[in-house]
Amino acid sequence: EAQVTQNPRYLITVTGKKLTVTCSQNMNHEYMSWYRQDPGLGLRQIYYSMNVEVTDKGDVPEGYKVSRKEKRNFPLILESPSPNQTSLYFCASSDRPNTGELFFGEGSRLTVL
Amino acid sequence: GENVEQHPSTLSVQEGDSAVIKCTYSDSASNYFPWYKQELGKRPQLIIDIRSNVGEKKDQRIAVTLNKTAKHFSLHITETQPEDSAVYFCAANQAGTALIFGKGTTLSVSS
Numbered sequence: 001e002a003q004v005t006q007n008p009r010y011l012i013t014v015t016g017k018k019l020t021v022t023c024s025q026n027m028n029h030e031y032m033s034w035y036r037q038d039p040g041l042g043l044r045q046i047y048y049s050m051n052v053e054v055t056d057k058g059d060v061p062e063g064y065k066v067s068r069k070e071k072r073n074f075p076l077i078l079e080s081p082s083p084n085q086t087s088l089y090f091c092a093s094s095d096r097p098n099t100g101e102l103f104f105g106e107g108s109r110l111t112v113l
Numbered sequence: 114g115e116n117v118e119q120h121p122s123t124l125s126v127q128e129g130d131s132a133v134i135k136c137t138y139s140d141s142a143s144n145y146f147p148w149y150k151q152e153l154g155k156r157p158q159l160i161i162d163i164r165s166n167v168g169e170k171k172d173q174r175i176a177v178t179l180n181k182t183a184k185h186f187s188l189h190i191t192e193t194q195p196e197d198s199a200v201y202f203c204a205a206n207q208a209g210t211a212l213i214f215g216k217g218t219t220l221s222v223s224s
């Protein structure tokens with residue numbers, strides 16, 4: 001089954017404790033992206049990757065890092081989480097990022113205390 | 114860069130009525146305009162899309178129209194049903210970064 005898998009789905013952590021949200025896709029897509037969803041603000045892009053070892057900032061990259069060492073994986077790293085990073089995070093992938101469907105993961109709800 | 118405005122932010126209709134959600138975009142180079150539906154607690158999923166060489170596209174009860182001159186596109190849902198209740202996002206493509214999303218419209222269909 002074609003899918004985008006994120007882990008963890010839910011996480012409560014404390015300020016400053018490094019965490020990683022993993023994302024894996026099995027569709028051999030070159031493009032992957034991370035979004036955060038906040039009430040009234042819609043889906044805002046954090047980082048994206050056009051291919052292995054190619055990453056770039058989206059609209060809200062501050063406080064986040066990513067890496068793309070393999071085509072299937074695109075982890076989101078919060079080196080020192082802060083309460084304003086409490087949000088719902090979605091990973092997505094596509095084989096045609098500008099003209100085709102984005103496949104989203106199930107989402108990861110992160111709370112930073 | 115691209116900017117996508119979406120209206121209204123909330124929309125309440127009676128079952129059987131029509132619903133219309135409108136979006137405007139800023140980048141005249143944008144040529145792909147998808148709509149995503151997000152049910153409560155679920156991931157966004159593509160429901161329909163339109164490309165700039167087409168003015169209208171239909172899929173059963175949903176349709177999308179595009180006016181390139183005015184830079185706006187709309188989602189039309191006819192004969193709404195309770196299962197249409199969800200958050201709807203419009204988007205437009207931008208070179209290099211894929212999709213820019215609107216802020217979403219929460220549609221409530223009451224029976």
